[in-house]
Amino acid sequence: MKKELGIFVLLVVLCIITSLINPNFLAVINLQNLARQIGAFGIFSIGLGLVIITGGIELSVGSMMGLLGVLLSMMLTQWGFPIGIALLALIGVAMLLGLGHGLLITRLNMQPFIVTLCGLLFYRGIARFVSNDETKGFGTVAGLDFLRFLANGNLAGIPMPFVLLIIIAAITWVVLHRSVYGRYLFATGRNPEAARYAGIDTKNIVALTYVICGALTAISGIIFAFYTNxxxxxxxxxxxxLYGIAAAVLGGCSLRGGEGSVIGIVIGTALLQVLRNLVNLLEIPSSLDFAVMGAVILVGVMADQIFTERRNRRQIAMMREMSAREAQSS
Amino acid sequence: MNNTPLFEMEGISKRFPGVVALDQVSLSVGEGEVVALIGENGAGKSTLMNILGGAIARNDGTIKIKGAPVEINSPRDAASYGIEFIHQELSVLDNLDVAANIFLRREPTFGGPLKLIDRRRIYKEAEVLVRKLGLDITSRTPLSQLSIAQQQLVEIARALSAGARIIIMDEPTSSLTLTETRRLLDIVHDLKKQNVSIIYISHRLHEVEEIADRAVVLRDGKNAGELQRSEINHERMVRMMVGRDLKEFFTGASESVSKVDGEGFAVRRLRTLRYPKNNLSFGVARGEVLGFAGLVGAGRSEMARALFGVEEAHETEVELDGQALRINGPRDAISHGIYLIPEDRRQSGLIVDFNVRENISLPNLDAYASAKLINFAKEKKAAVEACKSINIKTPTPEMRAANLSGGNQQKVVLARWLTFSPRVLIFDEPTRGIDVGAKAEIYQLIRKLAANGVSVIVISSEMEEVLGISDRIAVMHEGRLTGILERSQFSEEAVMRLATGTEG
Structure with a gap:
């Protein structure tokens, strides 16, 4: 919990500084835009974060999003799929791809980095091939209002992607931090061998996580497709x-696995988007965009490392005190 | 020979926040002397040796070499005074070969600033050292092909090549077989003859009896006494270490077990992946403790892992109380009440970064959950009760398991299975690296479980332990079961004969 508080404070401070220098930061339209971005990026970042907690990595998210976007457009405009079927098919494809990754990683013991790197290359290539490398849109297909609303609409002034993020974050929070599945996920990520000795079906837990990541990528993908149109x-x-990994790491996930939280990932995403916004508003040359993000992530993770070590030292001191007390009393 | 000690530590104190780890501790070692440093875990042995090795700084006291005070502020300083540390956990690099390990950080070079390694020289010199230690390998053998014992000898070779005058050995035999231990003790003798001094830290008191010229006992960070060669015996050492008599170290191994026909745990034709040609058949009655003795590598741990389902086994028949079982994974074993307390508790037994509560509930999480959502209060209550019932020493169940002592970690592993009702418990080296007090507690727990009708298997490489705790002892040699000894047949010789395969 403290971890999240730390980066939340960082987020608030950044917002205050930005709004002091450029009051436009607080303009409703800017805040709405910001929230929309946070929502769209946050949803797949949660999926990626879960994968990172298993000790894995998912590098193909961006390419998968490209492929899904192309497929969605083609299903609706060229192949004449009904909207409902198209959406289900899209989420199904993403989950199948995730399952593929999960199976290659757990059954063939391949390294997640390699499997998903191949995915990154493969899906991008397929996206370009099936579309003949032509930019796809949604033209004049009727009945897409609801999907457009999901991407561009507001609910009581709050952008829909942000609303969706909150709903999804709430569900994954319960699953990760309150359910048996979540505990198994942490155990597997931290020490797969010990988890297996405790009777946890680590292979299925890991594979399932890649499937969930695929599903969340598809939801983000739909939003992005209609957002960019x-x-x-x-x-x-x-x-x-990379945005997803950065958000997860900023939010306290360790690439060694077994560590992280949904709230952390969401705040991490928010922080990244605020940084991008800040670069714009403060008229920092946009070429420095990535440099600013890199620097902030580095500082954030460094601070986190220091806090973790301090907390652990406190616990060790507690143990020593206890044994010292015992020695005295005996 | 020992008039002016080679080196002395006097009045060494070390305070950590909230606790005094060492209080005015003294230790001296003469040239060519073997000094055993013994004490329970937490007595301050490691702290003292880490100060000597330059890994941590002392608050008080002096270190003298040949009567002259010296400052040791880093491992490099220690090395410059000829102090070398052979750690309990091997610090060799198994991706490199023997010579590269021996000369690591001290590679002879040529080519000036290019610093090219003088390969001819390191292989030649390494070869000499390897022979000297009686290793039947070449200096080009990759470390990954060596046994743990051989790797340890490579570490000793490294210490010697660095010109060590004092070698600190921290639990050097904890993962060695009896023959390998024998060889190590011989090497200690040889080193002594070459005037190298040894500080020997071990929980295995019979080794200390055999090789130590003097035993220095620490208790609660203070000197608890010293025994000269002629005074060293098992009981005296134990008494000094724990500060009280440990009567009835082993209690309750019963002379006659009431074996109920057809009841208990029966294994037939178990073939492990490592020894697919041999099959094992044996039974453990309810309420019985069956010890498994043998040398390291005899296939006992593989057997345990196969029974628990973490390792594949070929066409095994397992019966529990007359009922045939299929075990295809740990989940099957767990559902039938068969549990394993594995050999390597930090790697397989526990998730050390999880706290005590999470570790205890892990395999039985569904019991603390409704609709898959964990009830934290219930989970915590169970952990608190478990800590109380088997005396796990932790200020709070929220403590990271990594911060617990070895004995308490082992109890946490045990506690998680006790939240079920075990029918078969398999302990693999249950007291490795655990101090004497906690050992006694674990033996009592094992006997209590047996008394409650659990079939218990205890795999142990410690002779005293396996003789003391078991009702019967099964002995293995290279994957075969070479014999099962009844209590009346128990003796160290009988076990050794079967374990080395000289019989059967």
Whole structure:
């Protein structure tokens, strides 16, 4: 909990500083835009974060998003799928791809980095191939209002992607931090061998997590597709996996696995988007965009490391005190 | 020979926040002397040796070498005075070969600033050292092909090549077989003859009896006494270490077990992956403790893992109370009440970064959950009760397991299975690296479980332990079961004969 508090404070401080320098930060339209971005990025970042907690990594998120965007457009505009079927098919494809990753990783013992790196290359190539490398849109297909609303609409002034993020975050929070599945996930990520000795079916837990990541990527993918309203197969979703990883790491996930929280990931996403916004508003040359993010992540993770060590030292001191007391009393 | 000690530590104190780890401790070692440093875990042995090795700084006291005070502020300083540390956990690099390990950080070079390694020289010199230690390997053998005992000898070779005059050995035999231990003790003798001094830290008191010229006992961070060669015996050492008599160290191994026909745990034709050609058949009655003796590598741990389902087994028949079982994974074993307390508790037994509560509830999480959501209050209550019932020493169940002592960690592993009702418990080296007090508690727990009708298997490489705790002893040699001894047949010799395969 303290971890999340730390980066939440960082987020608040950044917001205050930005709004002091440029009051436009607090303009409703800016805040709404910001929230929309946080929502769209946050949903898949949660999925990626869960994968990171298993001790794995999912590098293909961005390419998958490109492929899904292309497929969605083609299903609706070219292949004449009914909207409901198209959406289900899209989420199904994403979950199948996730399952594929999960099975390769757990059954063939392949390294997640390699499996998903291949995914990154493969899906991007397929996206460009099936679309003939042409940018796809949604043209004049009727009945897409609801999907457009999901991406661009507001509910009581709150952008829909943000609303969706809150709902999804709440569900995954319960699953990760309150349910048996979540505990198994942490155990597996931290020490798969000991988890197995405790009778946990670690392979299925890990595979399932990649499937969940796929599903959340699809939901984000739908939002992004309608948010941009045109899908360029070569660029759509490019490098989004890096945003997801950065958010997860900022939010306290360890790439060694077994550590992290949903709230942390959401705050991490928010922090990243605020940084991008800040670069804009403060008229920092946008070429420095990535440099600013890199620096903030580095500082954040460094601070976290220091706090963790301090907490552990406190516990060790507690143990020593106890044994000292015992020695005295005996 | 021992008039002026080679080195002395006087009045060494070390305070950590909230606790005095060492209080005015003194230790001296003469040239060519073997000094055993003994004491329970937490007595301050490691702290003292880490100060000597330059890994931590002392608050008080002096260190003298040949009567002259010296400052040791880093492992490098220690090395410059000829002090070398052989750690309990091996610090060799198993991706490199023997010579590379021996000369690590001290590689002879040529080519000036290019610092090219003089390969011819390191292999030649390493070869000499390897022979000297009686290792039947070449200096080009990759470490990954060596046994733990051989790797340890490579570490000793490294210490010697660095010009060590004092070698600190921390639990050097904890993962060695009896023959390997024998060889190590011989090497200690040889080193002594070459005037190298040894500080020997061990929980295995019979080794201390055999090789130590002097035993220095620490208790609660203070000197608890010293025994000269002629005074060293098992009981005296134990009494000094724990500060009281440990009467009835082993209690309750019953002379006659009431074996109910057809009841208990029966294993037929178990073939492990490591020894697929041999099959094992044996039974453990309810209420019986069956010890498994043998050398390391005899296939006992593989057997345990196969029974628990973490390792595949070929066409095994397992019966519990007359009922045939299928075990395809730990979940099956757990559902039938068969549990394993594995050999390597930090790697397989526990998730050390989880706290005590989470570790205890892990395999039985559904019992604390409704609709898959964990009831934290219920979980915590169970953990608190478990801590109380088997005396796990922790200020709070929220403590990271990593911060607990070895004995308490082992109790946490045990506690998680006690939240079920065990029918078969398999202990693999239950007291490795655990101090004397906690050992006694674990023996009592094992006997209590047996008394409650659990079939218990105890795999142990410690002779005293396996003789003391078991009702019967099964002995294995290279994957085969070479014999099962009844209590009346128990003797160290009988076990050794079967374990080395000289019989059967």
């Amino acid at each position: 045109s899908v360029s197969p070569a660029n759509h979703g490019n490098a989004y996996e």
